[in-house]
Each structure stands twice: as C-alpha cells, then as structure tokens.
Amino acid sequence: MVPSAIHNLSLSITEESVEQSLYQKVGGVCMAIAILALMAALAGAGKPYPALFLSIIIGMFALGAISYAIPYYQGHAGIRNNGIMFKNMTNRGTIAWILGIALTGFYIIIYWFPWMFEGLIRIFDPLSKLLTNQPANQWFMYGAFYTLAVLTMGIRFIGRHRHNRYHVIRTCSVMFFQLGFSFLIPMFLKKLNEPEFYFSYFWPLKYSYLFPSDVSSLMSSGHLGVFMVFWGAMMTFIATPILTYKYGKRWYCSWVCGCGGLAETAGDPYRHLSDKSLKAWKIERWMVHSVLVFITITTILLWLNSYYKGGILGSVSGSFAQWYGFFIGALFSGVIGVGFYPIMGSRVWCRFGCPMAAVLGLCQRFKSKFRITTNGGQCISCGNCSTFCEMGIDVRSYAQKGQNIVRASCVGCGICASVCPRGVLKLENGKEEGRINNNPIIIGNNNISVQL
C-alpha cells in the first residue's frame, strides 16, 4: 500500500465502544437518588430525619459506586483501558468539566462559605455524635465523604487490577489508613476529649504539627499529647528517611497518605491527564521545592519567634502561617488539587505542591534503594507507561534507552509496570550501586554502546 501524500491524523474515533451494562445503569440510578437526597438536605429537608437522609445519601452513593465497579470484577482480569480516550468523562469532555467545576465549588464553599452547607452538615449529626460526641461540622462531613470516596473507588480500583497483587495490597492499605488513621481514630480521640490527631500525617504536609503553637498545646494536653508530639517528630525526622531509603517514596505516597489514597482510588479514572512535557517537569521542580523551602522557613521563624517570645516577628508570624494555610493548604491542596482532577489529572497537588512529597522525593532521588528497573532492550516505545503515569513522568523516555527510572516524583504506584505490554518495567528495592545507570548499553547489540 502506498500511503497518500498528506494525511490527516485526527483519528476522530468518538463513539463509546462499550455499552453501559445493567449494573452501571443501576449504579447511575443510585447516584441520582443520592444527589436528589443531597439537594433536599441542602434545602433543609433533612433536619427532622437526619439519620434517614444520611443513610440514603451514604448508602446510595456507596451502592452506586460499587455497582459501577461490578463490571470490573466480571470476565477476565487484565488491563482494561478500552475507551478511556473516547469517553466524555475521562477525556476532558463536557461531563468532566461539569464535575471539575462542581468539585472546585464544593471546596470553595467548604473552606470559605460553610454556612451554605448547613442543611447537609446537620444530617451528619447522628454519625458525628456517635463517633465524637459532638454535632457535625463541615470538616466532619468532608472527612466522611472523603473516606466514602476512597473506599468505594478503592473497590473499583481493586477490581480493575485484581490480577496484580501489588495493586490489591497497596489499595487495601490506603483504604485502611484513610478509614482508620484519617477518620475513625481522630474522631474517636475527639470523643475521648483528646486532641484530634492524625497519626498518618506529618510535617511538612501537616505543617502545623511542628509549629510551636500546636506542639505546646499538645504537650499540655496530657500523656497522649506528648506521645503525639514525639510521634510526629519521630515520623518526620527518623521514619521518613529510613523508610524512603528502603522502599522509596511509595511507602507513604501510594500506601499510607490520604491525599495519595484519594488520587489512587477516586482519581484513578483521570491519571492519564497529567502533563508529561519537559516543561511541566521544570515547573514542577520549581514549585514543589519552593513550597518546601517556604514551609521550612516559616517553621524555623515561628520557633525563633517563640524562643524570643515574639521578639522577631511580633504578630506577623501568625499571619505568615495563615497565608500559607490559605494558599497552600486550602487553595492548592483542596480546590486545585482535587477540584481539577477531571481536567489536570489526579496528582496535581502531590506533584506541584506537596512539601512532604518534596522531602520524600529528595530522599528517593539521592539516597534510596528504590528504582523502576528497565528490562534490557525489550521496550517498544508504545507509550502506555508514560500515558498512565499520574505524576507526569515520561517513563518511556527512560525505558526506551534501557535506563532505570529514578525520579524524585515517582510515587511507586506501579501502574507503568502493569500497563506495559512487554514486561519492561519492575519496581524494586535493590542495591544502591548501579541504580542509576547513566550510560547503559541497550542489550541486544554487541558492537555498540549507546552514549547519552
């Protein structure tokens, strides 16, 4: 066949390839009921029957999401990314934009106009009283929805990757840490009149845990408070470097962290939307390390200020931290980080903003046993690995050179290795020696060594 001289490369394949199954239709109906109940509750209708409304909303959301996931458990296990690039929902179509704006709006309201959710928050009272002995506030509601999303979408993710034990185990792990460490335990601590402490978040992600104000209030709250301060400092300064040395950043980012947990589960349908360009990588390095520098300086200043009894910053120190909280904590990690999932992919916050990721990344890049090994010359440059990397790493650019992938940003989710059709990639912890093979000889050619 002689190819025609000029070819249009649009490949406008638009039809949805797979018809929605019965389960997915049922799922859609459940979701619709949940949304209706949610709107009614917003209008205040839930006040007399909070438990009923809560059960309907949580139950229908859960049922809907799980029914949607059922098809992934049917038939043969394997990589099923069919139609991701055609679907409106996963290809930045209208539905994706609607969802993105709805999520963004949700975050804006919850941070700055929580009174708008008053009716909805009230139906969480029964659950909140059960767990914390206190009426619900917007953060309780947020935590409940967040946990629900991680659990239900985690079930979906496990179905998609049930043939791969690595994914099954780490997804169970993020579901466990979200439910226990980021929801039930802190709520239960509240019930016991202890400080609401998140054992799975550490400085610099949970920056205030090493701020003088938090430390002093924890220290003065009793033995448990003292342990919490010890725990936080120990995790930041001792456990983080050791674990990252042994297993890479993944021990935290794709096994423990709640932000990572949401990205791995609820964010999974959007992982391919991350920007893979060299330019994005440059921006990422500047941004994420700037955030780390900023929070480190802030913390040091706050301690100096506290040491000199307010002599350095006076009242400025407090507003310094407040501004950080506004821009980084709220605007970046919440509004952009999650709100923009359907547009910019699931790891925007982790990649561009998270100071914890920056610390872990520096460790992983310069002192760790973790790497993604490239299997000799087997790469066919197809691009599945790069496409489905949520951190926007151009995995292929390493794999096709026969080079191992050692990157600060890699969270070790292992999807690149799963979608590779030729078995080229393997996440492993090995000897530090030879981890970064900068001048590899692509195996298969005995006369040539490839210069980079």
Next chain:
Amino acid sequence: MPQHIVIIGNGIAGITCARNVRKNSNDNITVISSETEHFYSRTALMYIFMGHMKYEHTKPYEDWFWHKNKIKLVKNHVASIDKKGKKISLQTGDFINYDKLVIATGSVSNKPNFPGIEIKGVQSLYGIPDVELMNENSKGIKRAVIIGGGLIGIEMAEMLLSRNIHITFLVRENLYWDNVLPKEEASLISNHIREHHVDLRNATEVKEIRGADNGKVSSLITTKGEEIICEFVGVTVGVSPNISLLKNTDIETDRGVLVNEYFETNIPDVYAIGDCVQHRNPPAGRKAIEQVWYTGRIHGETVAPTLCGKRTAYNPAPWFNSAKFFDIEYQTYGTINPQSQEHETSFYWAHNKGRICFRAVYNKENETIIGFNVLGMRLRHEVCDKWLQEKRKIDDVMTNLKQLNFDPEFFDKHEEDIISLYNQQTGKNINRKKKKILSFFTW
C-alpha cells in the same frame, strides 16, 4: 564540511539512525516520511484504536525534539532515487541532494490473491492510514473475520473485540502461531484466545471473499466450502520488505534490499536498515530478513557510526522478542524452535491454571542453554542475555532461576515448582538458592 545524510522512513530504524548520527556528528540530517510528520510507535497502533491512547501519546519524543537536535523532518513521498546525481526526487517535484542515503522504508502487508481481496471492508493493518480505515470499516458492524495467525492478527482481534465485534479467526496452521511457538505454548495461547470468545478455527484457509450489492464485504468462503457471514475481513498474513521505490534502480534487491554486514547496498553511499533489509550473509543462527521493532532499532544504532566514518559491523546479541496475547505476555530469549532439534533437549513447565509457562531449551550433549520461552511470566533480559552468551549449563540456570525472574513484587513465585519438575524429569537433585531468612528486615 558536514555531510548530508538523508534517511527515507521515520520508523524505529530510520529515527534511531538519525538520533545516533546526531550523537556522533554534526552532519546534516533529513528524514523523509509520507506517513506522519513525526515519529510514532507503530507498535501502539492497536491502543489508539482501543482508546487506551491517542496518536500524540504514541510519539516517543516531543515535537520540539527534532528542531533542538537539528534533525530535519520532511513529510513527503519519495518518487525516485538518482544515484549518479546523488539526489532523490519527491512526489511534489522537489529534489533533495544527499551525500549518504539510508533506506529505512519498512515493510508492507502481504496481500494474498484470492478473489474478493479488493472489496471494501477487507484490509490489513500496518500504519496510521490502516487504523483510520479500520475505524471506518468497523463502524456499526457485528461480525468480522481475521485471516492469518500471527501477531498482527491477534492484535486485530483484540482491537475489534474492544468494540464488541464477534470474531472468527482463521489460522492456516494447526494451532495459533505454531510455526513459531512450540506446540504447548501454541495450544495455551489458542485456549486463551477461545476464552475471549473468539471463534478460532485452525487449519482453515480462504477460498474467496464475497461482497454485497452495496459494494461491502458480506461473507467469506473457506477452502472447506463453509460460508462465514461477516462485514469486515482482516488480512494479516505477514509483511514483506517495502522495496517498491527501488524497482527501477540499480540497487540490488531480492525479497528485501540486499545489504552486507555494514548495511551497505551494492551502490556506494546507499545503505538500508530495518524491515526492508535482506542480509546477504546473516549472522550465525539468524534469518536473512528479521522484521521486528528490536532489529530495526539495532540496525539504526549500528549503521550510525558507519555513516559517521567508523565502519561498524552488525553483531546482534542473542535474539529476543516479546508480545502480548490478550492478557498473556510472551517473552523469548535465544533460539526456541517450534520443534526441538536433534541436538536439543526441551524442558517445559506449565502452571496448573494454564496461564503461565516456562521453557528452557539446552544442548543435549554439553547441557548449555540455548533459549527461554515464557508466557504469563517476565524474565530479566540482562540475565538471559548474559547466560546465553556465556553458554551457561542448564543446572546452573536452574540453581539460579530466581535471578531470571522479573515479575512484579508480591506475585507468586514458581521457581520451586519448576525446579522440582526439572529434578523429577532429569533425575537430578538441583537445589534452589534459598532466599536469606528475614531478608525483608535486613538492609
């Protein structure tokens, strides 16, 4: 004075050549292709059709890469080569002068000559235009037939299945791909194909394809006289070197462009690499025409220093290849023949669930390793390559089997089963190198 190196073809061979010339020199490089403006990965075509990726995801380099590396890309079709004037003429009437010319035109799909091959809805799969055509031809259809049991055939099956199209898969051989795979592997894959509800028919050939009044394909008649109703026929009966451009030149061709071990053709300063090549003296144990991604890449790597003045012979390491058949990955290293040769012993282990197998072929006399085949299991290329080149003994291979493994973490390990079967069959008593106890907790 930098020379002008012109490469016809922007596939893996041509582009690897261009990149490696750039690493070695400041020569002017021009790459001409009529298919696409930029290099894309042909192996990813199926994923574009299935919606795993878009065309832009299949481009291994960002578009700025070519300008930055001063590799000039020309999207045009070469009409003819004037070897005396050292210039090529393009379809648009322009000329390009060259100092050295590299032909990397790839291959074309074979076209069998049974009646009906020209009917609309009958097509093969090789490049972007084929995917576009397939998209059009498969719109709204229910049934398709694929002819030819090779790697492209099974890819096409997977592509069409992703759009819920029923597939009848006609294979000339007795089992799928059993002209390459040993019987056990071929039947394992044949079973897997059927698990995906593909109607796989072995030892079946085509008599003719019939069209309906609307000009589209309506059915296919097998040599057994059976009529299969279908709206699409995929013809995937292999590829041949694309040498139509050289028909009226003095460049010697047979089935492919004839080259020596330096990829030189019979005409000075004209080279050929990749799928379109036929080796005059293939390296020991290798075929004269080898049309896979990896050989294309290795050709490109090897010819580049020659073009830059450092004449380098083709010296490929042990053969390797890989594929994925629906959900089962395949890797091969060294030489595995479909039937064991006289001097070979073939050891085969299969997992009881029928999705995983391991084969090691070794020399009967001196027990050195000759090749590995695996399905549903990943092996470490570096180790396979080393052991094959060192001609390791099979007992040594078995003892250190763990080093071969490249499966993801937490996957079931099969070394123990494999070794115990080996011991059972050979009457030997090989012990697997044991993992350090508590290695999980050590540094």
